[in-house]
Amino acid sequence: MTPDLSTRAADARELMDDPDADLRMLERTYARFPLINALVSRWRSVYRRDIRPRARRGPIRLLDVGAGGGDVSRALAAWARRDRLEVSVTALDADPRAVRWANGRGGRVEYRCARTDDLVGAGERFDVVVSNHLLHHLEADELPALLHDTIRLTADDGLVLHRDIARSRFAYRAFAAGTWPFSRNVLADSFIRDDGLTSIRRSYTAEEIAGLVPDGWQVRGQAPARLELRWEAWDARP
Template sequence: MRADLSARAVDERELMDDPDADLRMLERTYERFHLINSVVSRWRAVYRRDIRPRARVRPIRILDVGAGGGDVSRALADWSRRDGLAVEVTALDADARADRWARSRGGGVEYRCAYTSDLVDAGATFDIVISNHLLHHLCDDELTALLGESAALVPDGGLVMHRDIARGRLAYLGFAAGTLPFARNLLAGSFIRADGLTSIRRAYTPAELAAVVPSGWQVRTAFPARLELRYEVPDAGS
């Protein structure tokens, strides 16, 4: 399978982003997202590394931006409950279709249908702001706005982590091969396979991301083909 990965395919559009997308396929996509995220997104490791240590010190609030079907938000809330930690998770998405479906799943999460700018205007703050597979949906100007608003939402000692796929031949071929056996069963009737390949074509490389982010942001990489855009606010008392 050949694809042009020399530059971001910013003119390509994911099927699920179409306002007229088939609702049954869209909801099937939300329902199956947790399968993909459990394999490639590694939020369990992030929880152990960055979230649980903070929550053992004091109660924390987490904002999940562009939460979609909310599977990452619900997983973080569930892991925190199992560990007996005081963690409040808010799943934020501006798409009313995603918000409506996610709300029906509950999971001890607060759901908001809004933009990060709305929360900034309201003076909201969170200890940790995250996103999963959001960056590749954005153009450079939208990315700049997201980063500014994310930073505005965290106080002293706060942390922002925007995690995404990194564009590359290995990521593209790996996803294509890994999802092919499930295209006619587990992933059938969803946008996951087609949109996953498009999302990799739209994704940043580490170098591209580092070239456009403001000072103070770190670009980290991890296997398999993971990007993490990270911003930490020093604790005023440290």
């Protein structure tokens, strides 16, 4: 049965966010993220559209905020290496469990356990700042802080991209149907299916998040069931 998706389920909680979550299931979840993100998140097209053109002009630094197990960070670094481009990738997450697990996966990525305000305080700057499936995890007061910090972390001609799920009945039904055949094999003993459905319930629609973001941000809805917050320095700064 499809739940009511007319409003955001802000009080729903994902199992993997529990500090006491089963570590074996959590690590199995991290291990399955590359498959899920390859199917639904479309970072290869983002790399081609936004990251590769910048890197062709010279070396760049890229920050992945809320990187979790780091699969998106490793993918971006690997695509840049194949194109013989200098992209220094930092994967940032405040959860030490994620950073410990990701550190064992290498991929020429720097993994850091910290928050965005820690990097702001240290004066860090990046040419591109991205996040994947982070926005729906945030509490109401955390979203403005994230947007503020990621702007402050960008270089003078920098780019910020926050990409997430767009809540819809289609997204919920498609994810439920698509993951059901794999719930007892590939996705077994992980939080992927349960948390994925909760993620959709917690996610914003493009219209909802457009009413929350400050001036200077572009909100783009993309098929199927995706949204993107985009901030570019040359467009937004006076």
